[in-house]
Amino acid sequence: MDLADLSNKPKILKKLEKDGVRNVLFTDCLKQRDENIKKLVPMVLEIIETSNRFNREENRNYCLMVIGVPNVGKSSLINSLRRTNLKKGRASRVGGEPGITKAVLTKIQVSERPLMYLLDTPGVLPPKIESVETGMKLALCGTILDHLVGEDIIADYLLFSLNRLGKFSYVEKYDLQEPSDDIQHVLKRIAVKLGKTQRVKAITGVGNITVTIPNYTAAAYNFIRAFRKGELGQVMLD
Secondary structure (H helix, E strand, O other), X not given: OOXXXXXXXXXXXXXXXXXXXXXXXXXXXXXXXXXXXXXXHHHHHHHHHOOOOOOOOOOOOEEEEOOOOOOOOHHHHHHHHHHHHOOOOOOOOOOOOOOOOOOOOOOEXXXXXXXXXXXXXXOOOOOOOOOHHHHHHHHHXXXXXXXXXXXXXXXXXXXXXXXXXXXXXXHHHOOOOOOOOOXXXXXXXXXXXXXXXXXXXXXXXXXXXXXXXXXXXXXXXXXXXXXXXXXXXXXXXX
């Protein structure tokens, strides 16, 4: 929830309930101590014990699978549970891009009483994404590897979304004079501000010369990363 706009919390809960999703917790796994993380094991235990399951009296340990879209924070959740309940370090590798977890790992203990294990899993997406816009939102949130879509395309959609929602913090951050819908202009300003340039050879009538031009790919990457880190403000992609 560190990147979520919590003013939309009631709206999010209402939408989830409409989809049949209950027992929702908003967690921040980057905190050393998060009160909602402490609630997770008791909540899961209650759900299991009140569900129509086979008799578990002979075996009092629990093994659960953590599932979600890529890069949503599954491994971070497991590590946070271990840190909170067992005072242990991280057991699952994490990163700021999808595809860090590539296979179902061994059982990872996250609680002593009750004895509970979690299985970390690779991220999953529907086999067919319903629309181009949904796909762009998923790419913007980092659930699809950037290069599969194209950093420049994602950056262009980000600029469109920020302008549509009236979120103009990028103007001040990158020293623009005013909001713009020209992604090439914005990326050029970002490249200049951050010193992101590249040297390329140009063929002229009198021979080859080396010129320095803005690195648009690096600028697009920085623009996208700033959004994902919350540096461009809280944005609700509804």
